[in-house]
Amino acid sequence: MIEELFIECSDTHAARHPGPIEGRNFSCATYSSLGEVHREHLVRYGELLGRTAESLRQDNRALDPAGTAYSPLGIVYGFCADLFSNMVLNTLRSPSPSDLSLEDVFLSRGRLEEKQTQAREWERLPKGEGERAPFEHSPEWAAQMYARLAGALEARAAHPEEPNASQFPTARLYVVPRGSPVPQGFPPMPQGFPPMAQGFPPVAQGFPPVAQGFPPVAQGFSPVASAQEHCLTSDVTRARLTGATALTADRISADRAEGRLLASAHADGAWFGVSKFPLTLYVSQGKDALLTDLPPGVIDVLHVVCPEFLVVLSHK
Amino acid sequence: MGFPFSDHIALLEQFLKGRTAIVGGLERQLFSARGKAHAGSGDRESIADILDACFFESPTISRHLSGLKGQLDAAHLADGFEPARQDGYSRALDPVELALRACHYWDSTRWPGTNGRLAFAQSLYAVFILRQLEYLSVRIWDEGPDRPSSNKDQAAERLRHVQRLLDILNAGGRSPQEIRLVRDARWLIQTAQGPLTRHVEPYFIKAANISGSFTDTDRIEIHKAGAVLAGGHLRSQLRHLSFRTGWAVDNPQLLALTRSSNSMDMALLVRDLVPLLDAYSAACVRQDGDARLALADAILQGLSADPELLLTRLDLLGPRR
Numbered sequence: 007m008i009e010e011l012f013i014e015c016s017d018t019h020a021a022r023h024p025g026p027i028e029g030r031n032f033s034c035a036t037y038s039s040l041g042e043v044h045r046e047h048l049v050r051y052g053e054l055l056g057r058t059a060e061s062l063r064q065d066n067r068a069l070d071p072a073g074t075a076y077s078p079l080g081i082v083y084g085f086c087a088d089l090f091s092n093m094v095l096n097t098l099r100s101p102s103p104s105d106l107s108l109e110d111v112f113l114s115r116g117r118l119e120e121k122q123t124q125a126r127e128w129e130r131l132p133k134g135e136g137e138r139a140p141f142e143h144s145p146e147w148a149a150q151m152y153a154r155l156a157g158a159l160e161a162r163a164a165h166p167e168e169p170n171a172s173q174f175p176t177a178r179l180y181v182v183p184r185g186s187p188v189p190q191g192f193p194p195m196p197q198g199f200p201p202m203a204q205g206f207p208p209v210a211q212g213f214p215p216v217a218q219g220f221p222p223v224a225q226g227f228s229p230v231a232s233a234q235e236h237c238l239t240s241d242v243t244r245a246r247l248t249g250a251t252a253l254t255a256d257r258i259s260a261d262r263a264e265g266r267l268l269a270s271a272h273a274d275g276a277w278f279g280v281s282k283f284p285l286t287l288y289v290s291q292g293k294d295a296l297l298t299d300l301p302p303g304v305i306d307v308l309h310v311v312c313p314e315f316l317v318v319l320s321h322k
Numbered sequence: 323m324g325f326p327f328s329d330h331i332a333l334l335e336q337f338l339k340g341r342t343a344i345v346g347g348l349e350r351q352l353f354s355a356r357g358k359a360h361a362g363s364g365d366r367e368s369i370a371d372i373l374d375a376c377f378f379e380s381p382t383i384s385r386h387l388s389g390l391k392g393q394l395d396a397a398h399l400a401d402g403f404e405p406a407r408q409d410g411y412s413r414a415l416d417p418v419e420l421a422l423r424a425c426h427y428w429d430s431t432r433w434p435g436t437n438g439r440l441a442f443a444q445s446l447y448a449v450f451i452l453r454q455l456e457y458l459s460v461r462i463w464d465e466g467p468d469r470p471s472s473n474k475d476q477a478a479e480r481l482r483h484v485q486r487l488l489d490i491l492n493a494g495g496r497s498p499q500e501i502r503l504v505r506d507a508r509w510l511i512q513t514a515q516g517p518l519t520r521h522v523e524p525y526f527i528k529a530a531n532i533s534g535s536f537t538d539t540d541r542i543e544i545h546k547a548g549a550v551l552a553g554g555h556l557r558s559q560l561r562h563l564s565f566r567t568g569w570a571v572d573n574p575q576l577l578a579l580t581r582s583s584n585s586m587d588m589a590l591l592v593r594d595l596v597p598l599l600d601a602y603s604a605a606c607v608r609q610d611g612d613a614r615l616a617l618a619d620a621i622l623q624g625l626s627a628d629p630e631l632l633l634t635r636l637d638l639l640g641p642r643r
Binding site for chain 1: 413414415416419420423424426427428430441442445446448449452499500501502503504505506509512513516517518520521522523526530547550551553554555557558561562571572574575577578581582583585586589592593595596599600602603606614615618619620621622623625626629630632633634635636637638639640641
């Protein structure tokens with residue numbers, strides 16, 4: 007997901023997207039036309055993968071690199087231009103270059119001995135001082151890449167329809183809106199407690215607001231991990247008070263443009279963003295995570311980009 | 323006025339006809355005492371000027387066509403493919419860098435005779451032309467004086483022109499020392515978009531162009547190239563980062579680090595994988611074993627970029643409803 011390209015934020019969407027944020031009755035984030043196209047691709051991708059996973063699992067066995075002289079899964083380089091450069095620089099040492107071309111480098115079958123020879127020549131290409139090797143063909147790396155691919159295909163083939171086919175349970179991203187306190191004793195909710203998006207406040211009745219700012223959740227009273235360091239803000243003071251990471255506005259803007267952020271917004275005179283790290287560090291591992299002090303604009307975007315995981319904690 | 327595609331085709335035809343003269347010029351000027359001096363001082367700009375002059379000021383090139391110098395690069399930049407330099411390089415195919423490397427290599431070993439220098443000049447010539455063809459391959463959708471309106475058949479026709487020129491380049495002077503960098507012009511559309519750039523939107527514009535053009539066969543080959551190149555690049559990145567950090571490849575810290583910088587690659591990879599999976603599914607149904615395995619090879623290389631995300635955790639890829 008690339009927020010800058012795939013999400014539009016405008017109050018004109020208010021009528022179409024009623025939102026759940028305290029103090030506001032609308033959400034201003036929605037998919038852009040490019041985002042809609044991407045979402046359609048994701049839907050189609052999921053369907054096709056479910057349908058073909060078992061066949062792919064079988065064909066993957068036929069392409070097992072074990073015992074073969076060469077596999078594209080074993081190559082390590084950088085950018086495709088580096089492969090062209092290798093072909094050219096190899097002519098400095100090899101008077102009769104191979105007629106293998108770029109396409110052959112990525113074919114798992116055919117002329118494997120020749121490709122192995124070429125790979126060995128490229129591994130020995132001259133390099134500048136302090137530069138890493140321009141190319142590597144590692145059977146061990148190929149085996150490792152194959153094994154993790156085979157494991158994932160196995161999981162997908164076993165659960166073709168499940169969005170989460172991993173061994174980990176689906177976890178949640180709990181967020182506390184700016185100005186709202188973290189519920190004390192959080193999270194006391196029973197299993198399957200409905201999220202805010204469905205119209206039910208997910209916090210236990212009568213929780214008292216926590217005084218003195220935002221206590222770190224990871225200090226022992228909650229199994230939910232604090233992902234606060236993955237909140238980024240250009241407001242240095244706020245970062246110090248809330249445990250967010252301070253970054254310059256330019257850096258947050260650049261990260262946003264490169265798709266490194268899950269959601270971001272300009273609020274109270276500063277940029278605030280949530281990096282994508284919590285999705286992999288916590289949610290993908292089956293661990294719930296908590297983010298606090300999120301401006302409404304950021305929560306709006308989170309509702310669009312990760313509605314399945316999101317639980318907004320609010321005392322109202 | 324738009325982009326004069328056919329003029330660029332004519333220019334490249336003249337470059338290809340004048341191959342012997344251009345290669346001779348490259349050998350004389352780049353690897354002469356003057357060229358050596360520029361290489362010794364790392365004067366990239368002067369080497370670039372020599373390279374350009376050998377092509378655009380060759381007596382075999384018509385004067386009106388030599389005026390096209392720089393247009394392809396400028397059009398690529400205007401599309402938004404602004405290089406983002408990392409360690410001083412944008413990871414683009416760079417004939418200047420290759421010329422410098424050759425000089426340094428020969429300095430540290432021994433300088434070859436005329437035949438050896440000519441052989442390397444042939445390679446530089448091929449790289450220079452290939453770069454022009456890469457840029458031209460992503461101009462096939464442009465409007466211009468020879469193409470007043472959008473027409474998807476014209477993109478396919480223009481790609482055939484690029485293929486014809488690539489075939490001439492690869493046929494070459496039939497010297498055993500000549501290299502064949504790439505055979506299929508459809509791959510150039512992907513390699514042209516390989517280097518690091520500052521903005522992500524242009525890639526999605528080109529992806530949309532591809533989706534709306536060509537025959538199924540051509541589109542599938544373009545998507546195959548996209549999937550395997552993305553897979554290779556992202557696996558390499560994982561290996562480098564794993565080595566640098568000491569983290570295992572399944573360490574969530576490492577995966578978070580790579581995924582954080584790969585949003586665009588992943589989104590584009592999914593766009594490549596959807597038509598490939600569709601074609602693969604059809605090949606399975608009609609029991610076409612060869613097509614099935616060829617498609618599986620490309621699909622699996624693409625999926626190997628991040629099997630956890632692309633296969634088991636579709637919920638993390640993004641909402642699907």
